[in-house]
Amino acid sequence: MSDLSNSTNPTHSTNAFASALQQSGDFLSITRANEWSLPGGAFSFEVCHQASQTKSKVSVLNTGLITFEPIDRASNHDIVLSSAVHGNETAPIEICSDIIGQLIRGELALAERVLFIFGNPASMNIAQRFVEENMNRLFSGGHSQDQGQGPGLINKERHRALLLENTVREFFAAGSEVPSTNGIVRQRSHYDLHTAIRGSKCDKFAVYPFLHGAPRKKSQLQFLNACGVSTVLLSHSPTTTFSYFSSNEFGADAFTVELGKVRPFGENDMSQFTQVRETLTKFVSGQDLELTPYQAEDFNLYEISQVIDRHHEDFSLTFDDDVENFTDFPKGHVLAIDGGNEVKTQQDGEAIIFPNANVAIGQRAMLTVTPTTLA
Secondary structure (H helix, E strand, O other): OOOOOOOOOHHHHHHHHHHHHHHHOOHHHHHHHOOOOOOOOOEEEEEEOOOOOOEEEEEEEEOOEEEEEEOOOOOOEEEEEEEOOOOOOHHHHHHHHHHHHHHHOOOOOOOOEEEEEEOOHHHHHOOOOOOOOOHHHOOOOHHHOOOOOOOOOOOHHHHHHHHHHHHHHHHHHHHOOOOOHHHOOOEEEEEEEEEEOOOEOOOEEEEEOOOOOOOOOHHHHHHHHHOOOOEEEEOOOOOOOHHHHHHHHHOOEEEEEEEEEOOOOOOOOHHHHHHHHHHHHHHHHOOOOOOOOOOHHHOEEEEEEEEEEOOOOOEEEOOOOOOOEOOEEOOOOEEEEEOOEEEEOOOOOEEEEOOOOOOOOOOEEEEEEEEOOOO
C-alpha cells in the first residue's frame, strides 16, 4: 500500500498525489491510504492516449472517487462503475483498479464519461463487509433513517453514503450538459459490482432494480450476458441499495452485479472474470460490444418471492453456511427461526439468496426467489 497518507500540508499532498497517480496509475493504493478523505481536496490533470493521441481529463474528487472525461470530443454515455460498497468484496475492486490504471497511463482510449467509485475504503483495510453499518442499506436517503441501529446513530459510513449519492447526482447532472454524437440522446448506466458472501449455484448474477412499471430492457440483459452474467433477479419493490438509487432517481440502467464469492485481495482467480473485464473495458473505450441477440433460453430469470427481515435478537437460519445461493426448497420448508416464529417457503421451488443471520434487527436477512420470464 502507498505511504501517501495524510499530510499537514494540503498543497504538498495534492501535488504528491497527482504526481504519484500519473506515474503509477494506482488510484487504489492512494484510496486505501486515505480512508475517509484526501488532504488538499480535489485535483485534476490531463492524459493522452498513446496510440490515438486523444486527450482526457482525469478528476480525483475525493478518496475513492475519480472521473474520466473526453476532451473536445462528443460522448453518448455517462457511466458509473462502483465497487467496494462492501470492502471485502475484492474481485470487482481489482477489475476496476486495473481499468483505472490503463486509463491514467494512456494505455486505453476513453470514449465515454466514467465515474469510478471505491465505496468503503476503511472496510477494505480491515477486510470486512463494513466498519459499523452495511452501506448498501444506506442509499435513497437510508443514511438519514433508522436502520434498526437506533434513531441517534451517526457514523462515517452514513456520511460516506451521502457523499456517494451527491457525487453520482453531480456526475449525471454534468453529463446532461455534454454534447452527444449526432444528437443521440445521452444514456446513463450504473453497475454496482459486488461478490457474494457464500458460494452460488449460479456463480455470477445480477439484481435488476424495481422500475415502478417501466419495461425491463432486453438490451441490458444482452450486456450482462456479454459480461458472463446470465442469471438475473427481477426486484419488485423499492430498496435502499446503490443501484436502485441510480435507477430510480436518474433513470439510469442500473444493476447490482454479483461476481463470484468473497475472497481476500490477491486470492481471486481473475481468469474467471475475463468476460466482465473485457466488456467493461470495451464499454468505456467505445469499442463494439458484439452483443448476441436476445434469446430467452440464454438466461435464468428469477423474481423475488419473499423479503425476510430479522425482527428479533433470537434469529437463526436452519441451514448450514455452506448451502449455496439459489438452493431451492419444497413448500412449507422452515428456512429461519425468528423469535420463536418459523419462517417458511410459500411455494415449491423457492430458492434462497443472500442469507445472512448476522444483520441488524429490522434489516433483511434473506431473499427467496422463484423462476420467471421477461414480458
